[in-house]
Amino acid sequence: MQALQVIPVSIDRRIQAGDDLAELLHAHLESIVWPDGSRSLTDGDVIVVTSKIVSKSEDRIIQASSRDEAIDREAVRVVATKTTPKGVTRIVQTRHGLVMAAAGVDASNVDEGTIALLPVDPDSSARAMAMTLRASLGVQVAVVITDTMGRPWRMGVTDVAIGSAGLQVLDDYTGRTDSYGRTLEMTVIAIADEIAAATDLVKGKVTNAPVAVVRGMAEFVTADLDSGSAALIRPLDEDLFSLGTAEALALGRREAARNRRTVRAFTDDHVADEVIKEAISSAITAPAPHHSTPWRFSVLRQGAQRTALLDAMAAAWRKDLRATPDISPADIEKRIARGDLLRTAPVVIVPFMDLANGAHTYPDEARSGYERDMFLVAGGAAVQNLLISIAAQGLGSAWISSTLFCPEVVQHQLDLDETALPLGAIAIGYPATTPAPRPPADPSVFELPT
Ligand SMILES: Cc1cc2nc3c(=O)[nH]c(=O)nc-3n(C[C@H](O)[C@H](O)[C@H](O)COP(=O)(O)O)c2cc1C
Numbered sequence: 001m002q003a004l005q006v007i008p009v010s011i012d013r014r015i016q017a018g019d020d021l022a023e024l025l026h027a028h029l030e031s032i033v034w035p036d037g038s039r040s041l042t043d044g045d046v047i048v049v050t051s052k053i054v055s056k057s058e059d060r061i062i063q064a065s066s067r068d069e070a071i072d073r074e075a076v077r078v079v080a081t082k083t084t085p086k087g088v089t090r091i092v093q094t095r096h097g098l099v100m101a102a103a104g105v106d107a108s109n110v111d112e113g114t115i116a117l118l119p120v121d122p123d124s125s126a127r128a129m130a131m132t133l134r135a136s137l138g139v140q141v142a143v144v145i146t147d148t149m150g151r152p153w154r155m156g157v158t159d160v161a162i163g164s165a166g167l168q169v170l171d172d173y174t175g176r177t178d179s180y181g182r183t184l185e186m187t188v189i190a191i192a193d194e195i196a197a198a199t200d201l202v203k204g205k206v207t208n209a210p211v212a213v214v215r216g217m218a219e220f221v222t223a224d225l226d227s228g229s230a231a232l233i234r235p236l237d238e239d240l241f242s243l244g245t246a247e248a249l250a251l252g253r254r255e256a257a258r259n260r261r262t263v264r265a266f267t268d269d270h271v272a273d274e275v276i277k278e279a280i281s282s283a284i285t286a287p288a289p290h291h292s293t294p295w296r297f298s299v300l301r302q303g304a305q306r307t308a309l310l311d312a313m314a315a316a317w318r319k320d321l322r323a324t325p326d327i328s329p330a331d332i333e334k335r336i337a338r339g340d341l342l343r344t345a346p347v348v349i350v351p352f353m354d355l356a357n358g359a360h361t362y363p364d365e366a367r368s369g370y371e372r373d374m375f376l377v378a379g380g381a382a383v384q385n386l387l388i389s390i391a392a393q394g395l396g397s398a399w400i401s402s403t404l405f406c407p408e409v410v411q412h413q414l415d416l417d418e419t420a421l422p423l424g425a426i427a428i429g430y431p432a433t434t435p436a437p438r439p440p441a442d443p444s445v446f447e448l449p450t
Helices: 021-030 051-057 064-074 122-135 191-203 245-256 273-283 305-322 329-346 364-390 407-413
Strands: 006-011 046-050 062-063 075-084 086-096 099-101 113-115 143-151 154-165 209-217 296-301 347-354 396-400 418-421 425-429
Touching: 006 021, 006 051, 006 191, 021 051, 021 122, 021 209, 046 122, 046 191, 051 099, 051 113, 051 122, 051 143, 051 154, 051 245, 062 396, 064 075, 064 086, 064 113, 075 273, 099 143, 122 143, 143 191, 191 209, 245 364, 273 296, 273 347, 273 364, 273 407, 273 425, 296 305, 296 364, 305 329, 305 407, 329 396, 329 425, 347 364, 364 396, 364 418, 364 425, 407 418
Parallel strands: 046 143
Antiparallel strands: 006 209, 046 209, 062 113, 075 086, 086 099, 143 154, 296 347, 347 418, 347 425, 396 425
């Protein structure tokens, strides 16, 4: 086991645009005195440089008045926003892939009225510095460029590596055995970030030591300078926390209706009662006339009651089809077979609009009809809510019209009054295949001219 030594390196002057950092560092690094009295650097040392001085040397300092536009330019996506008494902080993903408050744009340790942007390409800045320093010092060193970050779930900030060269930035322990003899399955150590954080303890933000050297990490210093800290950025599709809570909720709300698709093939997986309860509790938040709550739901799992209902509906439909001209017996059976989904789905819900629960009565047929239409519309709203909830819970559904065509049969089979109007039947289960994404549609096509 090797001890770690971390030595701060003070720079005796302010860094300016155009300064050659590697050249400037060379002299300072040559004169480091180690605790054992030795001087200069050796193979395997890691030179850790605060990104602020890299930004300064690369002329990345701008006027503070253009801060918001600068953040816009640096950001490729907004991850989270937070409103504080001082204003709105945007946590964004930068062009580099880093997720940072204000895109890493920062006013500390720069002249009044100015702000610093992150280096354009910190890996390539590190590579250039490492190449020059290796040549001038004659030793195989690595270079890490750091910046300070807040972290979700943790108070306080730490330094992380935003650029590096000549360093293995991750140490994958997968397959190694721990001290108890167990095989590690998913431990990957962020070596470069740990080095960065260690040096922040000696560099500090209020001293003039923007550089530190770490000795004791030589096993991670590599001959090649090509790999960089970009490897530390978690790919978006592997990120469980790719959005802030408020943004994720907003996205979920926005997409909830869109994500519902009709699903006509299900697996045999059991659908829990809680799923159905949740869907019905969403359904009954639909708007309804006269402050009424006129919806009822018959939940039918596979079994005798459902089979009897579907048999009776099929018999009524067969009778209707036989009375329809130009339909062959084969066509009749084909059409009836389309309803098989209601026999095989793990759950079928028959939604009802019960007019006895809140509908007004009128002496004339016209107004009675409008009242009924109004209630049916509210029924549609509830069913759509139910379907959206089913989709949001990861299940699929198909709203099938059949019960609308034989209300008496349904009322009789389920022992309901004639005021209970069935609104079709909804087959529910886990989708056998992933439903196709909804093709984009232009909403203006649906707008009537005004
Ligand atoms: C009142 C109503 C009745 C429907 N009846 C049937 C049906 O009998 N059989 C069927 O396969 N789909 C039925 N559908 C589903 C539509 O075919 C489906 O919504 C349409 O193809 C659009 O696909 P999407 O739901 O994935 O957007 C019905 C939908 C509604 C609203």
